[in-house]
Amino acid sequence: MEARYQRNIGAITEKEQEALNNATVLIAGCGGLGGYIIELLARAGVGHLVLYDGDVFEESNLNRQLYATGDTLGQPKASAAKARILAVNPNTRITAVDERLTEENIHGALKGCTLAVDALDNVATRLLLEDACEALNIPYVFGGVNGWFGSVCAVAPGTRVVRRLYGGQQAEQTSKSALGPAVAATAALEAATAIRLLLGEPPDGRMLLMDCKKGTFDAISLFEGEKDG
Numbered sequence: 001m002e003a004r005y006q007r008n009i010g011a012i013t014e015k016e017q018e019a020l021n022n023a024t025v026l027i028a029g030c031g032g033l034g035g036y037i038i039e040l041l042a043r044a045g046v047g048h049l050v051l052y053d054g055d056v057f058e059e060s061n062l063n064r065q066l067y068a069t070g071d072t073l074g075q076p077k078a079s080a081a082k083a084r085i086l087a088v089n090p091n092t093r094i095t096a097v098d099e100r101l102t103e104e105n106i107h108g109a110l111k112g113c114t115l116a117v118d119a120l121d122n123v124a125t126r127l128l129l130e131d132a133c134e135a136l137n138i139p140y141v142f143g144g145v146n147g148w149f150g151s152v153c154a155v156a157p158g159t160r161v162v163r164r165l166y167g168g169q170q171a172e173q174t175s176k177s178a179l180g181p182a183v184a185a186t187a188a189l190e191a192a193t194a195i196r197l198l199l200g201e202p203p204d205g206r207m208l209l210m211d212c213k214k215g216t217f218d219a220i221s222l223f224e225g226e227k228d229g
Helices: 003-008 014-021 032-044 077-088 106-110 123-136 161-166 180-198
Strands: 024-028 048-052 093-097 115-118 140-146 149-155 206-211 216-221
Touching: 014 180, 024 032, 032 048, 032 077, 032 115, 032 140, 032 180, 048 077, 077 093, 106 123, 115 123, 115 180, 123 140, 123 161, 140 180, 149 161, 149 180, 180 206
Parallel strands: 024 048, 024 115, 048 093, 115 140
Antiparallel strands: 140 149, 149 206, 206 216
16 A cells, blocks of 8 residues: 555555545536645545636635635636646546536536535536436535535435525525635535545435534434435
């Protein structure tokens, strides 16, 4: 085993580390949430990361986006993330696409993926991702940030979590306020959830709600009171 993964062992087994090394994960968005998620999954040893983002870094990203620096302003986010990760873990296979996910490319983006992780900032693309993951029977991790607050859950195909949360809403952005610590903490929880799913733990139907201002966490059931059939 490579020395870079030795401190993972104990928290996970060598066999589980191998499972991470063999996994392919789509990360939809490489900005606030996405940058931290990409970094954590690459350092954990996820073997292949597929990155999609059609935006470039701008000054308003500097408060919360890990890969936004004076040197990367104006650069495409997915390509900048790839360059960073290859410097951190050159064994990581990176497919970086400087495009937004669309109806035309999303099924191709998910081809061969074990899991998808949502690091998006708009409802329409989240709904698109949920529908595609359902069609391809791929679980995914949902995450969102608003100011001091964050929410994370694992989504099983067919449970329509995003549609339950947003209904018919088609807002361009889900939030225009995002404080750096809330972004980083939410992304860390998304990455941990992704690792659990990759290691075989099924989605449990709960959403974790975090208030960084009060320092509180709550877990709520998304399907409480529903009956099978």
